Every structure is written in structure tokens, then in C-alpha cells.
Amino acid sequence: MHSIPQLQEIINKAIAETKYTESPAELYAPISYLMELGGKRMRPVLVLLSAELFGGDIRKALDAAIGIELFHNFTLMHDDIMDKAPLRRGKPTVHAKWSKNTAILSGDVMFVEAYKMMIRVEDVILRQVLDIFSYTASAVCQGQQADMNFEKRADVSMDEYLQMIKQKTAVLLAGSMEIGALIGGADKHQSKLLYEFGENLGLAFQLQDDILDVYGDPEKFGKQVGGDILANKKTFLLITAKELAQKEDHTELARWIHGTDHEPEEKVKAITSMYDKLGIRKLAENQMEVYVRKALGALDMISVQNDTKALLNDFAKTLLLREK
Amino acid sequence: MHSIPQLQEIINKAIAETKYTESPAELYAPISYLMELGGKRMRPVLVLLSAELFGGDIRKALDAAIGIELFHNFTLMHDDIMDKAPLRRGKPTVHAKWSKNTAILSGDVMFVEAYKMMIRVEDVILRQVLDIFSYTASAVCQGQQADMNFEKRADVSMDEYLQMIKQKTAVLLAGSMEIGALIGGADKHQSKLLYEFGENLGLAFQLQDDILDVYGDPEKFGKQVGGDILANKKTFLLITAKELAQKEDHTELARWIHGTDHEPEEKVKAITSMYDKLGIRKLAENQMEVYVRKALGALDMISVQNDTKALLNDFAKTLLLREK
Numbered sequence: 001m002h003s004i005p006q007l008q009e010i011i012n013k014a015i016a017e018t019k020y021t022e023s024p025a026e027l028y029a030p031i032s033y034l035m036e037l038g039g040k041r042m043r044p045v046l047v048l049l050s051a052e053l054f055g056g057d058i059r060k061a062l063d064a065a066i067g068i069e070l071f072h073n074f075t076l077m078h079d080d081i082m083d084k085a086p087l088r089r090g091k092p093t094v095h096a097k098w099s100k101n102t103a104i105l106s107g108d109v110m111f112v113e114a115y116k117m118m119i120r121v122e123d124v125i126l127r128q129v130l131d132i133f134s135y136t137a138s139a140v141c142q143g144q145q146a147d148m149n150f151e152k153r154a155d156v157s158m159d160e161y162l163q164m165i166k167q168k169t170a171v172l173l174a175g176s177m178e179i180g181a182l183i184g185g186a187d188k189h190q191s192k193l194l195y196e197f198g199e200n201l202g203l204a205f206q207l208q209d210d211i212l213d214v215y216g217d218p219e220k221f222g223k224q225v226g227g228d229i230l231a232n233k234k235t236f237l238l239i240t241a242k243e244l245a246q247k248e249d250h251t252e253l254a255r256w257i258h259g260t261d262h263e264p265e266e267k268v269k270a271i272t273s274m275y276d277k278l279g280i281r282k283l284a285e286n287q288m289e290v291y292v293r294k295a296l297g298a299l300d301m302i303s304v305q306n307d308t309k310a311l312l313n314d315f316a317k318t319l320l321l322r323e324k
Numbered sequence: 325m326h327s328i329p330q331l332q333e334i335i336n337k338a339i340a341e342t343k344y345t346e347s348p349a350e351l352y353a354p355i356s357y358l359m360e361l362g363g364k365r366m367r368p369v370l371v372l373l374s375a376e377l378f379g380g381d382i383r384k385a386l387d388a389a390i391g392i393e394l395f396h397n398f399t400l401m402h403d404d405i406m407d408k409a410p411l412r413r414g415k416p417t418v419h420a421k422w423s424k425n426t427a428i429l430s431g432d433v434m435f436v437e438a439y440k441m442m443i444r445v446e447d448v449i450l451r452q453v454l455d456i457f458s459y460t461a462s463a464v465c466q467g468q469q470a471d472m473n474f475e476k477r478a479d480v481s482m483d484e485y486l487q488m489i490k491q492k493t494a495v496l497l498a499g500s501m502e503i504g505a506l507i508g509g510a511d512k513h514q515s516k517l518l519y520e521f522g523e524n525l526g527l528a529f530q531l532q533d534d535i536l537d538v539y540g541d542p543e544k545f546g547k548q549v550g551g552d553i554l555a556n557k558k559t560f561l562l563i564t565a566k567e568l569a570q571k572e573d574h575t576e577l578a579r580w581i582h583g584t585d586h587e588p589e590e591k592v593k594a595i596t597s598m599y600d601k602l603g604i605r606k607l608a609e610n611q612m613e614v615y616v617r618k619a620l621g622a623l624d625m626i627s628v629q630n631d632t633k634a635l636l637n638d639f640a641k642t643l644l645l646r647e648k
Contacts (some may be wrong), residue, residue: 022462027469078432082425101406101472104428108402109465111435116458119451126450127443134440138346141433145351148425 001052001307004315007045010058012038014066020113030094030106031113034073037089043176044069050180050194053308060122061183064129067117068176071133074110075140077103082148111137118179125182132182136175143168156234158243162203170202193298197312200295204319207288210235214272215281226268232257236287237280241271244278292319325376325631328639331369334382336362338390344437354418354430355437358397361413367500368393374504374518377632384446385507388453391441392500395457398434399464401427406472435461442503449506456506460499467492480558482567486527494526517622521636524619528643531612534559538596539605550592556581560611561604565595568602616643 002010015035020028044065051061079085080093081103087093095103121129146164150156177198181191213228214237228235245253256262256270275281295316299309326334339359344352368389375385403409404417405427411417419427445453470488474480501522505515537552538561552559569577580586580594599605619640623633 022466024466024469024473026473027466078428082428104402104406105465105469105472107432108435109462111432112458112461112465115439115454116462119454119458123447123451127447130439130443130454134436134443137436138433138440141429141436142346142348142351145348145429148429149348149350 001311002048002058004045004049004311007048007058008041010048010062011041011044011065011069014062015069018066026098026102027106027109030077030098030102031070031073031110033097034077034088034094034110035069037091039089041069043072043172046173046176046198047180047183049308049312050177050186051184053194053302053304053306053312054181054184054186054190055304055306056180056184061180063117063120064179064183065176067114067120067133068172068179070110070114070117071137072172074107074114075144077107077110079144082144121179121183128182128188129179132175132178136171139167139171143171150234153234155242156239158236158239161234161236161239165206166199166203169206170199173202173205174198190302190304193302196298197295197302197316200291200298201316201319204288204291204295204316207236207284207291208319210237211281211284211288214268214275226264226272229268229271230264236284237275238271240280240283241275241278244280245274249274249277289320292316325635326372326382328369328373328635331372331382332365334372334386335365335368335389335393338386339393342390350422350426351430351433354401354422354426355394355397355434357421358401358412358418358434359393361415363413365393367396367496370497370500370522371504371507373632373636374501374510375508377518377626377628377630377636378505378508378510378514379628379630380504380508385504387441387444388503388507389500391438391444391457392496392503394434394438394441395461396496398431398438399468401431401434403468406468445503445507452506452512453503456499456502460495463491463495467495474558477558479566480563482560482563485558485560485563489530490523490527493530494523497526497529498522514626514628517626520622521619521626521640524615524622525640525643528612528615528619528640531560531608531615532643534561535605535608535612538592538599550588550596553592553595554588560608561599562595564607565599565602565604568604569598573598573601613644616640 018032018035020031022028047065047068048058048061052058076088077094080088081095081100085093086096091097093103094106098106115133118129118133119126143164143166146160147168150160150164174195175198178191178195181194186194210228213235214226216225218225227233228238232238241253242250253271253274256267256274259267262270296313299312299316302309342356342359344355346352371389371392372382372385376382400412401418404412405419405424409417410420415421417427418430422430439457442453442457443450467488467490470484471492474484474488498519499522502515502519505518510518534552537559538550540549542549551557552562556562565577566574577595577598580591580598583591586594620637623636623640626633
């Protein structure tokens with residue numbers, strides 16, 4: 001059994017050793033660049049853990065793990081163009097460092113490379129793995145489009161929001177785990193349970209992200225606190241606040257959202273106070289807990305007992321530790 | 325046995341019947357729009373013909389044929405962004421009609437849809453088909469990047485040019501035929517022969533395109549004659565002319581290429597005269613003939629005799645009919 005840091009190391013080593021020697025170099029250099037920017041490698045770690053959960057050798061799952069990470073980074077490369085983002089993990093984004101055209105085409109070829117890695121699974125699970133991967137890939141694109149659409153809309157319902165974060169974030173975690181499970185030897189029913197675990201975990205993670213944006217320790221969080229508030233991002237918190245705010249509160253919230261001459265700090269402070277008044281943090285934490293409980297329930301139904309299962313269980317439970 | 329117009333009709337019908345009902349609509353509407361702009365459907369026609377050549381039922385090859393056409397149109401959607409093209413088949417391009425972001429993301433999801441269609445082949449050939457499709461997809465991206473690189477370079481060698489058109493154009497025709505052959509029941513050796521036929525045919529087609537740009541009948545060709553000359557495009561003709569032009573001719577050619585104050589018509593006339601003087605058209609036609617002969621040689625080695633083989637033979641031979 002491997003720990004998460006051990007798996008991260010294995011993945012980072014595999015990524016560093018993957019050399020894209022094909023030409024033209026302009027097409028492949030951005031792939032190595034983006035892949036080597038680092039990160040927590042959560043998705044490929046989950047592929048390996050899922051294989052190990054069912055007694056599979058993680059070496060058999062490594063190609064698929066890299067394939068998932070390639071796919072994830074391909075979406076980042078294209079998303080960064082769409083979002084006009086200058087930086088990714090503190091370094092210039094691919095379109096900023098090279099050009100938009102390079103980021104488009106290099107992303108496309110990266111997507112092919114992702115499929116090439118996924119295809120390396122054994123014949124007996126090839127079709128299942130590709131079905132999951134393709135379904136997942138469509139969902140991520142759908143989620144990204146929905147997210148962009150929401151930016152232009154005044155009102156987004158909670159159902160729409162939850163559907164969007166499911167597609168954009170949760171499905172890929174879920175698919176990573178289902179694929180890892182199949183490689184590890186799980187049957188369809190068991191691997192579906194792990195999909196369910198991953199999906200609910202992904203939803204909980206996204207809600208945690210929404211909460212941390214407002215209530216996180218800026219040192220630990222690594223981002224500007226209140227970024228979502230300043231961007232009027234329709235998060236779980238804002239959507240809930242809009243639903244709950246009555247009369248003057250509703251008017252005040254609208255004033256902060258639609259006003260253009262507020263000092264940034266003042267706006268973050270005011271909306272955070274409104275969230276506090278309405279008890280939004282507690283509601284978000286409760287919803288997060290619902291997802292974590294669902295995830296744990298699915299994990300519990302999986303018919304293996306080993307250290308990896310305990311690790312996944314603990315991993316999910318860390319989301320229940322509330323920062324006071 | 326089906327004729328080419330019959331196969332085109334079958335493909336157009338299948339495309340018209342494919343409804344992308346998934347949401348968000350913004351993501352899927354551009355796919356239908358681009359797919360329904362029409363065209364000769366050469367690639368999917370070749371998939372179906374290749375299946376039929378080996379006695380396969382074209383209905384079994386239809387999904388893969390649509391998959392190839394989806395992939396081809398995905399590359400057009402992204403190429404049009406990169407080339408800043410306002411029109412495609414006389415209609416607004418996707419990025420012009422919607423937005424760049426939509427064209428990026430809709431293209432990405434179109435690529436997933438292409439893989440989804442390819443995955444529908446039978447288990448026994450699934451891995452082979454996906455290997456060919458992924459190889460082909462990488463090659464097309466590589467060719468597009470090389471083509472963009474060439475625009476910024478003063479000198480491109482003939483070897484580099486031929487490699488680029490092979491990747492950008494020929495490999496997809498070849499891959500379409502190899503996949504069709506496998507679906508039709510061909511073994512690996514027979515399907516490789518058809519790949520060779522397709523690749524050489526693709527190279528011949530591209531050279532024909534280069535020739536027609538200068539010497540084509542504007543009515544039949546449907547494009548502005550001399551477009552490549554005005555854009556200083558490094559075609560087979562220009563590269564050959566640069567290789568052959570001596571002393572004053574070389575200076576004159578360079579003057580026309582690097583000058584910026586020429587009348588367009590004058591430039592087209594002058595470079596065409598230079599091509600005539602150097603016998604470039606004949607050289608290009610000879611090279612085209614070499615490719616067609618190679619294609620026919622590969623086809624001849626395929627161990628079936630039927631009407632479809634005769635049709636493919638005739639199809640290739642039309643490239644030998646020279647417009648005087």
C-alpha cells in the first residue's frame with residue numbers, strides 16, 4: 001500500500017520522464033511545460049489509489065493516471081485561453097508564454113496524447129474505460145460552457161449551479177476513480193460505487209473551495225480572499241444568500257453586486273457580513289457534509305477491507321474538519 | 325456496390341439525422357452548423373468504399389465514417405480560429421458567428437464526439453482502429469503546426485513541404501481507408517495496402533490543388549486563381565521554382581516575393597510566367613503522377629477483384645487527366 005505523498009512522487013517521476021520527442025517542437029514543448037508546473041496530482045493519485053483498493057498493481061494503472069492528468073491539463077490550457085488568464089500556478093500560461101494559436105493546437109494534440117495513454121489498458125476493459133473517459137470528457141466541456149454562460153446571467157438557480165460543478169469538477173474525479181477501479185480488477189458494480197464516492201467527494205471539494213474563498217486563511221489558501229465576491233461569481237454561498245435575503249437585505253446585496261464604485265475591501269467585508277448574518281457558512285458546511293456522508297456511504301458498500309480503503313475514508317473525512 | 329454520389333447521400337442523411345440534444349445548446353449548435361455546411365464528404369466516402377471493397381456492409385462502417393467527418397470538421401473549426409478565417413464554404417465560420425471561446429470549446433467536444441463514434445466498432449478491431457485514429461489525429465495537428473511555422477520562414481525545403489502535406493492532408497485520407505478496410509473485414513496487410521493507396525492519393529490531391537491554384541479554370545476551381553502566389557505560400561510550385569531559378573530569374577523571383585508594392589494581378593502574371601519559363605507545371609504533374617502510380621500499385625496488390633476496386637482505380641486515374 002502506498003501513501004498519497006508516495007503516489008504523488010511516482011506520478012511526478014513518470015511525468016518528468018515522459019519526453020515528447022515528436023516534432024514540431026512548438027507543439028510538444030507546451031505540453032511538458034504545463035505538465036511539469038506541478039500541483040497536487042489529485043486525479044492521477046485517485047486513479048492509482050482506486051486500482052490499489054481492489055488489489056491491483058499501481059504500475060498497471062500508471063498510464064491511465066498520466067492520461068487523466070494530460071486530459072485535465074489540456075482543459076486547463078484551453079480554459080486559460082478562454083478566461084484570458086495570464087498566470088497558472090504563478091507561471092505564465094501557455095497562451096501568454098507562446099501564443100493563443102499554440103495553446104489551441106498544443107491542447108488539441110495533448111488531448112490525443114491523453115487518449116493514447118488511456119488506450120493502453122487491457123483489452124478486456126478497453127471499451128468500458130473509453131466509454132467512461134469519453135463521457136467524462138464531454139461532461140467537463142459541458143460544465144465549462146455552463147460556467148461561462150453563468151457569468152453573463154443575473155440569476156442562476158442552485159440546481160443549475162450544482163449540475164455545473166458536478167460536470168466541471170466532480171465527474172472527472174469520479175471517472176478517474178472508476179477507471180482506476182476497473183484496472184485494479186473491480187467489477188462493474190464495485191467500480192460504480194467508487195464513481196459515486198468520487199462524484200460526491202468532488203462536489204464536497206468544490207463547496208469547500210467556495211467556503212475557503214471567503215473564510216479561508218489567506219496564507220494557507222494561497223489565493224486572494226474574497227476573489228469570488230469581487231468577481232460576483234455565482235457560488236453556493238452567493239446563490240444561497242440571494243435565496244434567503246429578505247427585503248432590505250436583498251436590496252443591499254443587490255446594491256453591492258451591481259454597484260461599480262465600491263472599494264474592493266469594503267465590498268468583500270460587506271458581503272461577508274451579509275453571509276454571516278444569514279448563516280450561509282453553516283448552510284454550505286452542512287451541504288458539504290451531506291456530500292461527504294454520501295461519499296462515505298458508497299465507499300462503505302465496497303466489499304473490500306484494506307489500508308487503502310481506510311486511507312480513502314480518512315481522506316474524505318478531512319473535509320468534515322471545520323476551520324473555526 | 326454503391327456509387328460515390330449514393331455514398332455522399334447516405335452520409336449527408338446520417339449527418340442531418342444526428343441530433344445533439346445535450347446541453348448547453350451553445351456547445352452543440354456549432355457542431356451541427358459546421359457539419360451541415362456540406363462539402364464533398366471525401367473522407368467518410370472513402371471509409372465506406374474501403375469497407376465495401378472487402379465485402380463489408382457499409383452500415384457497419386457508417387459510425388466510423390461520421391466519426392472521421394466529425395474529426396475533420398473539428399480541425400477545420402480550430403484551424404479557422406488560428407487562420408482568422410471569416411468564411412467557410414461561403415458561410416460565417418463558427419468563431420465569427422458565435423465567438424472564439426465557443427469555437428475552441430465546441431471543437432473540443434466535437435473531438436470527443438468523434439472518438440465516441442470511432443469506439444462503436446466491434447471489439448476485435450477496437451484497439452487497431454483507435455491506434456490508427458489517434459496516430460492520424462496527432463499527424464494532422466503536427467502538419468497544421470508545420471504549416472503555420474512555414475508561413476514565418478523564408479526557406480522551406482521540398483522534403484519538409486512533402487512531410488507537411490503528408491501529415492496535414494494525406495494521413496487522414498489514408499487512415500480513413502485503413503479503418504474502413506478493417507471494418508470491412510480486411511486483415512492487417514490488406515488494410516495497410518489501402519493505407520498506402522490513400523496516402524499517395526492524398527499527396528497527389530494536394531499537388532493537384534497547388535497546380536489548380538495557378539493553372540485552374542476559375543469557374544471550376546471555385547477559388548481566386550493565384551491565391552497561393554499572392555500569399556507567398558510555399559507550395560510545390562514555388563519551392564521547385566526557387567530551387568531551379570538561376571541568376572536573374574532567382575533575383576526576379578525574390579523581387580516579386582519580397583516586394584510589397586506590386587499590383588496583385590501583375591504579381592500573379594509575373595510569377596506564373598516564371599513558372600512557365602522553368603517548366604514548373606510539368607514537374608508538378610510528373611510528381612503527381614508518381615504518387616498516383618504508387619497509389620495504383622498498392623491498390624493492385626490488394627487481393628480482391630470487384631466493382632469497388634475498379635471504382636477506386638478510376639477515381640485515382642482521374643488525377644492523371646491533365647487540363648491542357
